[in-house]
Amino acid sequence: MKPQSTTTLSEHRRAYNIVSAYDRMAEQLRSTLASQQRHAKTRAIRLTVSVKDAEPLQWLQAQTVHPRMYWADRLGQSEIAAVGIAHRWNEGLPEPDNLLNPDFPELRYYGGMRFDRKAPSEEMWSDFGATSLVIPRFELVKCREKTDFVCNLIPGNDSGQVNDILNQLEKLKTVIQPTSTEFPGLLDREDIPNQTAWEEKVRQTLDELRQGSLKKIVLARKTELRFDNSVNPVSLLQSLNTPGCFRFLWEPRPGLAFVSVSPERLYRRNGHRIECEALAGTCPRSRVAADDNRLGMELLNSDKEKREHSFVTDAIRESLSTLCDKVRGGDNVTIMKLSRLQHLMTSFTSELRKGISDQKIIEHLHPTPAVAGFPVDQACHRIATLEPFDRGWYAGPIGWIGSGQAEFAVGIRSALVRGDKLCLYSGAGIVDGSDPKKEWEETENKMGQFLALFS
Numbered sequence: 001m002k003p004q005s006t007t008t009l010s011e012h013r014r015a016y017n018i019v020s021a022y023d024r025m026a027e028q029l030r031s032t033l034a035s036q037q038r039h040a041k042t043r044a045i046r047l048t049v050s051v052k053d054a055e056p057l058q059w060l061q062a063q064t065v066h067p068r069m070y071w072a073d074r075l076g077q078s079e080i081a082a083v084g085i086a087h088r089w090n091e092g093l094p095e096p097d098n099l100l101n102p103d104f105p106e107l108r109y110y111g112g113m114r115f116d117r118k119a120p121s122e123e124m125w126s127d128f129g130a131t132s133l134v135i136p137r138f139e140l141v142k143c144r145e146k147t148d149f150v151c152n153l154i155p156g157n158d159s160g161q162v163n164d165i166l167n168q169l170e171k172l173k174t175v176i177q178p179t180s181t182e183f184p185g186l187l188d189r190e191d192i193p194n195q196t197a198w199e200e201k202v203r204q205t206l207d208e209l210r211q212g213s214l215k216k217i218v219l220a221r222k223t224e225l226r227f228d229n230s231v232n233p234v235s236l237l238q239s240l241n242t243p244g245c246f247r248f249l250w251e252p253r254p255g256l257a258f259v260s261v262s263p264e265r266l267y268r269r270n271g272h273r274i275e276c277e278a279l280a281g282t283c284p285r286s287r288v289a290a291d292d293n294r295l296g297m298e299l300l301n302s303d304k305e306k307r308e309h310s311f312v313t314d315a316i317r318e319s320l321s322t323l324c325d326k327v328r329g330g331d332n333v334t335i336m337k338l339s340r341l342q343h344l345m346t347s348f349t350s351e352l353r354k355g356i357s358d359q360k361i362i363e364h365l366h367p368t369p370a371v372a373g374f375p376v377d378q379a380c381h382r383i384a385t386l387e388p389f390d391r392g393w394y395a396g397p398i399g400w401i402g403s404g405q406a407e408f409a410v411g412i413r414s415a416l417v418r419g420d421k422l423c424l425y426s427g428a429g430i431v432d433g434s435d436p437k438k439e440w441e442e443t444e445n446k447m448g449q450f451l452a453l454f455s
Contacts, residue, residue, distance in 0.1 A: 015052040018059070021149045022173055024049045026166055029151060033162050044099050045153040046107055051140070054147055054176070056081035059140045060249075061234045062174040068257075069110050069136065070237060070249040071400060073407075074265070077144055079247075082110065084137030084168055086152040090129055093359040093401060099135065099154065100403035106141075107152065109133040112250060112258070112398035112411060115367060115391040119384060124418060125392035127252040133401065137168060179238040184229035184420070186454045192222045192389055199436035201386055208382070209432050216311050217373040217382055220427035221443055222389050225454065226420060233257035233417040239453055242339055246409040248398045251417075258393045260414035261449065263338055266365055266397050268407040272352045274361070276320065278312040279336065279410075280370040280429055281305035281344030282442055296335050296342055304433040309333065309344040311374035311431075316348060319364040324350035340448050358406045362397055371395040371410060371427065392416065394425040415450055424450050 016024060028047045060068055060081035072079035087099055089109055100107060111133035114121070121130070139150040151169070158165060193201065198221050205217050237249050240261045251257035264279045283299040286292040299305055313330055320327045329348040336345040352361075372395075373379025383391075394416075399408035416423040426443040428434075444451075 015050040015147075018051050018054045018149065018176065019173065021049040021051045022169060025149060025151055026169055029153075029165060029169070030162065033153065033155065033159055033165075044104060044107055045155060046104060047151040047153065049149045051147050051149045054140060054149075056140045056142050056147075057234055057238050058176050058179050061179050061232075061238075062176045063172060064174065064254075065138070065168055065171055066251060066253055067134065068234075068249070068251040069134075070234075070247065071110055072247040074244060074246050074263070074409075076243070078142065080110070080139055080141045082136030082139040083172070085134045086137045087135040087154050087157070089133040090131055093131075093133070093357070093362065100401070102403045105402055105405060106150075107135065108400040108402040109135055110400045112248070112393050113362075113396050114393055115371070115396040115411075116380065116384070119390070121392070122390035124416065124423075125390055127256055128250070128258065128393055132250070132252070137165070138172060180232065180235050181239050183235070183239075183453060184227040184231065187226045187228055189226075190224045192224065195440055199440055202430055202434065202436040202439055205382075205386070205430045206432065206434060206436075209430070213375070214378050214382065215374045216308060216369055216429055216431045217379050217386070218369075218371050218395075218427045218429050219383075219439075220387055220391060220394065220425060223424040223426075223447060225422045225424070227422070228420070230255060230419050231417050231422050233259055236415070236417065236422075236450075236453070237261075240449055242449060244336070244338055245413070246399075248409065248411070250393070250398070255417070255419045257417040258411070258414065259417060260393075260398055260409070260411045262398070262409045262412050262414070263336060263343065264370065264410040264412055266368075266399075266408040266410050267361060269352070269358065269361065269405060271404050272354070272356075274320070274324070274348075274350050274352050276316050276348040276350075276365065278309060278316050278330075278346040278348075278368070278370065279343050280312040281309040282341055282428075282446075284445055285337065285340055285342055292337075292342075296337070299342060299344060300333065300335065304431060305344060306333070307433075308429045308431045309346070311369040313346045315369050315374060315376065316365065320348060320350050322364055323352055323356050323361060325353060326350065341445055358401050361406075362408070366397050366410075367395065368410075370429070371412065373429070391425070395427065413446060413449065422450075 065083040113131040117130040397408040398411045426446040428439040
């Protein structure tokens, strides 16, 4: 189906409380779909009601409609909580000539994809799919000081579904309470593989690097925590309010959710302009300013860390050169300082050639050597044999795509919630000169923001 155009129907004359906003939305739904049915139009429609005193995560916590999803940008300027499905896309990425329309930039698909979309999926990841992107049915969108309640409609599909959509809207009328930051009691922890086995894999990898054409492999590990009750993924995300990070939640069904608090942008596109980052090379932070600065300078001057970082910058530059006529940036290495860690970062800004789709961008950029290794294809092959678990969406692209715009982060600093279990994922870039014990400590530090909640 190809919509002819897009229409935005909004009411911004006043801001309603959330309960009144539901009633106003019901009125708009009835009149809008009746009008669309009479005129037999097939346009994507976004109904909007301004609301007050509503926080997206608190609203999401109260909802029972699935899937549930959440996205917040890295600058903390906008966040969206959403439930339900207006349209789903399961293969590749949406192209500009489908439901997305330049007249309607707020209409977006949200979701993510596996680290390796071609690899078989373990059962625990089966509900996520190789790719899952949806236009949500209902959204609560907060952008700076403005908050909107939104309903997305696809009239060609929805004109005969008025009652079903109204019933979904009725289910949203739940009591909204402050998000709890209390967690169930931790019963036990299992590292997969354990520290001894993982460090041995690092030593084996170092031998391979010295003897072959591989220059870097990112080895991941998984830590499974078991609790005395179910883990609430929304509460978990609320507690992981880390400045300078994208925040993402995808919950396909109750009790199963992927949560990521990622500092790493894969790319952002606005029209033909594309921004990318290389983020590789890591050291801890210190609460003492002088020590923190010293650690940062050591990171900047470390031959091993600079070499690890250069594999990523070189690969991104090469990928962008196939997508853009001229690649700008990539020369200045800076430090990204987060709450617990600091990373080497290099930024790129370029202009895409005409006709370059988001599908093609992701095919060329993902995975970068920051989460796979270098050369990428060889590293991915070794990862499949070295890691005793399925990465699933860990280190895969997560984010959104709209008409003429898109932004995807890399799904690192992440966890899979499975009822009373929480699986944490973390990786370290192994290059010649890596120390197995220090690499284990690095992966532990990367899990630190999660582990600190339960200590």
